[in-house]
Amino acid sequence: MIKDFWKYVIMFVVLVLIQVLVLNNIQISGFINPYIYILFILLLPFNIQGYFLLGLSFLIGITIDIFGNTPGIHAGASVLLGFIRPGLANLISSRELIEKGTTPNMIQLGFANFIKYVIIAVLIHHLVLFFAETFSLSDILETILRWILSSFFSILIILGSQFIIFKN
Amino acid sequence: MRSLFRFLLRNYFVLMFVALEAFSFSLLVSYNNYQRVTFINSTNNFVGTIYERLSHLDDYFSLSKTNAKLAAENAALRTQLQRRIMLQDRNPLMRPDTVDAPAYIFTAAKVISNSVNKQFNYITINKGYRQGIKQDMGIVSSEGVVGVITNVSPNYATGLSLLNKRFSIPAKITKNNYTGNLAWDGEHTNTADLKEIPFHITVNVGDTVVTSGLSSIFPEGIMIGTITKWDQADGTNFYNIKVELSTNFRTLKYVEIVKNTKQDELKKLESNNVGE
Structure with missing residues (x-):
């Protein structure tokens, strides 16, 4: 249990640092901003208490917000992810x-x-x-493009990192 | 009462979710209203220190580029100095007024964090109120206008970058002195829109756009960019003008903070007018 605790603390720090120091500085175009810190929320154990899941989701979101000057945006999106995670777990996994x-x-x-x-x-x-970042429905096509391109790269990076870790 | 507690306990997951979302949303909305949330931004000491360390490392990779830029600025300043000396020599009666303090004072600062890939981009510098930086001071670089300071902590400050949809500045076309409002288009890191220039003005591709001096933040005549495209939209009396920004926000390293020594006086005077 203690070992797990430190594993998650290290994962939290490493993911935040990769996000704010490397990925937030990727400047391919304004349309590609991968966000991989949510891997932390995804990898929390299945039987985690609800308040812990939501609390940790909020914590990592607000940390990214503080570094990126985007108060509330990442916190809100992360808490939502924490909220739907139990349902998502039921969908893809066995009881x-x-x-x-x-x-x-x-x-x-x-x-x-x-x-x-x-x-x-x-x-x-x-x-x-x-959508929270743009905070309007004008330029909706651009926002959708930003969503799809960024999601693609986030998924690619998350799967790639997991693949490398588990291959070794 | 007991049934209320039971209800709360049974639904705590949903309730906690709603509470945290409400809190996040209130942060987002209050920031949109320009109210400053002091803790949740990168002026705080911890974040500032991390960014500063990283920026030190990053400096080594861009030394030659930064050197070239500084050399170019040196050359430009020397030319200006020569011109001024020449003018004084020609007219010995013309002497700069040494009693009056200069209206604008520049402080050099280093950019320690700067985003360009969001819709609302911010810039963090390594000087704060201990070094005399205050809210509403302008940020310029050797290439042109960069932004304006919005949050200050003891040793760091953050500001809106020109690449932020909440920021606009009064700008003028140098050729004919007509003023409009310049704001980022949200698309490219090197273009902005110049609005409110009426149809009867002749506009050409390549015209220079500079700060107008109508706001108390920037002195007049600081470079913003050049016009690359313009067209006349239907149903309005104003041009759509695209301006290519002279500042390269992707490689920004050193900036200067502009302090207007007469800003307070000016604001007081203008607020008197509103009162009457």
Whole structure:
């Protein structure tokens, strides 16, 4: 349990640092802003208490907000992701796995289910994120383009990182 | 009462979700109203220190570029100085007024964090109110206008970058002195829209756009960019003008903070007018 605690603390710090120091500085175009810190929310164990899940989602969201001068935007999108995660877990996993409290990673869920899990989560999170950022429905096509392109790169980076970690 | 507690306990997940979302939303909305949320931005000391460390590292990779820019600025300033000396030599009676303090004072600062890929971009610099930086001071670089300071902590300050949809500045076309309002278009990191220039003015591609001096933030004549495209929209009396910004926001390293020593006096005077 203690070992797990430190594992998640390190993951939190590493993901935040990668996000704010590397990915927030990617300047390919204004349309591609991958956000991979949500991997932290996705990898929390299945049997985590509800208030803990929401609290940690909020914490990582507000941390990204503080670094990026975007108060409330990432916090809101992350809390929503935390909220839908139990439902999402039911959708892609068996009751048995959930009750055992496994970590929803690539090995436990299987490759296909993990991809499904990541894609749904990233799409929902990024949709809320980019509309909250623009805060209007004008330029809706641009926002949608930003959502799709960024989601694509986020999914790619998240799956790629998991693949590399579990291959070793 | 007991049933209320039972209800709260049973639905705490939903209730907590709603509470956290409401809190996030209130942060977002209050920021949209220009009210400053002091803790939740990168002026705070912890975030500032991390950004500053990283910026030190990053500096080594751009030394030669920064050097070239500083050299170019040196050359430009020297030319200005020569011109001024020449003018004085020609007319010995013309002497600058040494009693009056200069209206604008420039303080050099380093950019430690700068985003360009969002709709509302911000810039963080390594000087704060201990170094005399205050809200509403302008930020310029050797290339042109950069933004305006909005939040100040003891050692750091953040400001709206010109690449922020909440920021607009009065600008004028140098050739004919007509003024309009310049704001970012939200699309490219090097273009902005100049609005409110009426149809009867002749506008050409390549015309220079500079600060108008109508706001108390920037002195008159600081470079903003050049006109690259213009057209006449139907149903309005104004041009749509695209301006290519002279500042390269992607490589911004060193900036100067502009302090208008007469800003307070000016604001007081103008508020008197409103009162009457």
